[in-house]
Amino acid sequence: MFCASPNPLVSSMWNLKPRALTISSSMEPKIPHVLSVAGSDSGAGAGIQADLKACAARGVYCSTVITAVTAQNTVGVQGVNVVPLDFVEKQLKSVLSDMRPHVVKTGMLPSTEIIKILCQSLREFPVQVFMKEALVVDPVMVSTSGDVLAGPSILDSLREELLPMADVVTPNIKEASRLLGCAPLETIADMRSAAKSIHKFGPRNVLVKGGDLQHSSDAVDILYDGKEFFEFRSSRVKTQNSHGTGCTLAAAIAAELAKGSQVPSAVKVAKRYVETALEYSKDILIGNGNQRPFDHLLKLKGSFCMPHLFDPQDLFLYAVTDSRMNKRWGRSMIDAVKAAIEGGATIVQIREKDVETRNFLETAKACLEICRSFGVPLLINDRIDVALACDADGVHIGQSDMPASIARALLGPTKIIGVSCKTPEQAEQAFVGGADYIGSGGVYPTNTKENNPTIGLDGLRTACLASKLPVVAIGGINASNAHSVMKLGLPNLKGVAVVSALFDRESVSTETRTLYELLAESTRVVS
Numbered sequence: 299m300f301c302a303s304p305n306p307l308v309s310s311m312w313n314l315k316p317r318a319l320t321i322s323s324s325m326e327p328k329i330p331h332v333l334s335v336a337g338s339d340s341g342a343g344a345g346i347q348a349d350l351k352a353c354a355a356r357g358v359y360c361s362t363v364i365t366a367v368t369a370q371n372t373v374g375v376q377g378v379n380v381v382p383l384d385f386v387e388k389q390l391k392s393v394l395s396d397m398r399p400h401v402v403k404t405g406m407l408p409s410t411e412i413i414k415i416l417c418q419s420l421r422e423f424p425v426q427v428f429m430k431e432a433l434v435v436d437p438v439m440v441s442t443s444g445d446v447l448a449g450p451s452i453l454d455s456l457r458e459e460l461l462p463m464a465d466v467v468t469p470n471i472k473e474a475s476r477l478l479g480c481a482p483l484e485t486i487a488d489m490r491s492a493a494k495s496i497h498k499f500g501p502r503n504v505l506v507k508g509g510d511l512q513h514s515s516d517a518v519d520i521l522y523d524g525k526e527f528f529e530f531r532s533s534r535v536k537t538q539n540s541h542g543t544g545c546t547l548a549a550a551i552a553a554e555l556a557k558g559s560q561v562p563s564a565v566k567v568a569k570r571y572v573e574t575a576l577e578y579s580k581d582i583l584i585g586n587g588n589q590r591p592f593d594h595l596l597k598l599k600g601s602f603c604m605p606h607l608f609d610p611q612d613l614f615l616y617a618v619t620d621s622r623m624n625k626r627w628g629r630s631m632i633d634a635v636k637a638a639i640e641g642g643a644t645i646v647q648i649r650e651k652d653v654e655t656r657n658f659l660e661t662a663k664a665c666l667e668i669c670r671s672f673g674v675p676l677l678i679n680d681r682i683d684v685a686l687a688c689d690a691d692g693v694h695i696g697q698s699d700m701p702a703s704i705a706r707a708l709l710g711p712t713k714i715i716g717v718s719c720k721t722p723e724q725a726e727q728a729f730v731g732g733a734d735y736i737g738s739g740g741v742y743p744t745n746t747k748e749n750n751p752t753i754g755l756d757g758l759r760t761a762c763l764a765s766k767l768p769v770v771a772i773g774g775i776n777a778s779n780a781h782s783v784m785k786l787g788l789p790n791l792k793g794v795a796v797v798s799a800l801f802d803r804e805s806v807s808t809e810t811r812t813l814y815e816l817l818a819e820s821t822r823v824v825s
């Protein structure tokens with residue numbers, strides 16, 4: 299950790315998503331914020347421009363300190379103009395002294411002097427999120443076109459000054475090899491030992507990216523945290539539109555860390571974002587060269603044809619439906635879902651226990667239409683077949699349902715998968731199996747689900763501390779106890795999932811709004 303000073307952010311208060319209803323500006327939390335210290339790419343596929351777009355796409359504010367201006371297009375780099383040192387320092391001071399970013403992400407650092415001034419500025423204005431993971435270093439040295447962006451002279455200061463302060467460093471194969479004095483890197487085993495060697499320079503986590511690895515059909519990245527190795531695999535997207543993937547991945551990791559995610563979860567979400575963006579922009583045509591940019595803001599194209607990529611902030615106020623309750627209050631499922639979203643629900647799960655498959659599917663399709671029109675993800679409880687049939691955004695499965703690994707194989711990489719977990723072992727299994735989040739409970743006693751042991755706040759804390767994934771609390775949560783849940787202040791506890799406190803009430807929208815405001819209040823920053 300490069301910062302030892304206490305952070306004023308005491309809770310996950312910025313874990314809020316814009317909601318359907320308008321709330322007063324005094325209710326709005328501070329937005330997660332990444333500072334990108336990098337070079338400008340005039341072609342806007344990489345560098346500062348990629349970082350700005352990736353953060354925007356992931357719902358995170360991005361400020362910038364520009365270290366160099368490059369004249370660059372899809373053919374290559376035509377020129378580099380390094381920003382004078384005193385002006386890099388001035389930009390750093392402007393942003394760090396006033397705007398208090400949660401995470402700093404670095405890209406092109408063209409000189410030893412710039413690295414030194416950056417380290418000095420970070421010591422003067424420490425940056426930290428949830429007391430950890432606040433500096434992501436992408437050791438940019440050579441562009442995709444082979445042009446040098448930072449010469450070998452920076453290697454010593456990178457290794458000796460910046461890496462010891464870094465929480466995550468993200469070299470590709472060539473960069474890892476350079477950091478290690480040109481060690482050959484040809485296999486996944488080589489990547490693992492490189493990650494271990496780079497870890498000795500001092501960063502808390504090393505992600506060696508294997509995109510350029512020869513003879514590998516998948517893109518394999520290796521993360522090493524000093525104790526454990528994690529392997530992340532994704533299929534290779536066949537496209538020339540991949541310029542800036544390294545910057546984008548590092549920026550997306552920084553964005554997830556700024557929201558409070560842990561490193562493995564941040565890497566996973568970031569990798570899926572890049573993979574999806576590449577897939578969705580594989581055919582766009584910009585420029586005449588062969589290092590073409592991709593479309594970071596694919597999400598803005600319209601939610602009908604886009605998958606809703608998982609964002610841990612989605613878990614903030616999780617509405618889980620119940621037909622019996624809706625019937626009792628004389629409203630349709632569709633009206634109930636609409637009212638919950640209007641009240642501020644950030645994700646919806648259709649949970650049907652006694653409904654025939656055909657009716658389940660029809661209800662799911664109708665609810666999906668509403669959710670899509672608000673940009674709120676919709677998950678299906680237990681039924682992977684129904685989720686696939688209506689193209690829902692994902693599923694929530696329990697311990698007696700299919701294992702997460704099989705659900706992932708059936709649903710593919712972009713669908714959201716949540717798994718109910720009460721114990722650390724179950725949480726680990728969910729992570730390994732490819733889930734996106736875990737639901738943990740019942741936190742309090744509930745009549746909504748039978749035979750469901752209560753784990754209490756202590757059980758919830760244990761699950762959160764063990765989980766590498768974001769967590770949503772469930773079971774007996776309502777407006778009178780939501781504060782106690784969020785007050786646990788655990789970085790990966792992202793919100794509450796609620797059935798009866800929303801749907802077994804006269805006005806779903808009023809109850810949802812009240813709970814939303816309470817959650818916002820409980821997670822407010824104290825500075």
Ligand SMILES: Cc1ncc(COP(=O)(O)OP(=O)(O)O)c(N)n1
Pocket residue numbers: 616618647649679680694695696697699716717718736737738747770772795
């Ligand atoms: C968000 C969330 N968390 C937990 C559950 C419970 O799921 P499961 O264990 O599958 O139990 P049933 O919902 O099927 O009774 C959930 N639905 N949502």
Ligand SMILES: Cc1ncsc1CCOP(=O)(O)O
Pocket residue numbers: 739740741743744745746747750772773774775795796797798799
């Ligand atoms: C589905 C589920 N899983 C664990 S507790 C629970 C029920 C939550 O319902 P409520 O919010 O009404 O207590």
